[in-house]
Amino acid sequence: MRGVAFLSCLVLLGGCSAARQVGNGFGDAATQPLVDLNVRRDQIPTVLLQAQANPYDRRNLSQCTTIGAEVARLDEALGPDRDEPARPDNPTLSERAQDAIAEAMLDAIRDATTDFIPYRSWVRQLTGAQARSKAVQDAIEAGRLRRAFLKGLGMRANCSPPASPAWFRPTGRSQR
Secondary structure: OHHHHHHHHHHHHHOHHHHHHHHHHHHHHHOHHHHHOOOOOOOOOHHHHHHHHOOOOOOOOOOHHHHHHHHHHHHHHHOOOOOOOOOOOOOOHHHHHHHHHHHHHHHHHHHHHHOOOOOHHHHHHHHOHHHHHHHHHHHHHHHHHHHHHHHHHHHHOOOOOOOOOOOOOOOOOOOO
16 A cells, blocks of 8 residues: 555656546556456457458458558557557657556556455456456457558558558559
């Protein structure tokens, strides 16, 4: 509990950004036991379930615009791909430090709320929470695989980003 108090002081000293992040993530961190008991479940986005069902589906992907739209749907569910350039509002060292402080505070809250569950790993197994967590991770992996496949299709079709990797430059005329 001392760690939580110490991190609380750091958040206050860290600034408004860190305090806002802790405030935004507090609900999820405090309700972590509900996830462990499989009472609260994260919903898997439809686009990831579709990717999981068939990551190499080529139906309706004959144009760059449709490939790009599918990549955009996956980006929305997964966040930006590794090949995306850094955002113009790249965080400063101070902002990254505030982010780290806020994340440490949320981890401390999450740990404090789950410490009272004896044999937590067994509880997660018995309630199905561990299996659900694995299903979510499998869907994320399938979504990343599908996005990479789509960008490869986009390169082959000479499409410009986002239907291909950010670094790719089409030669001649791109297919629309």
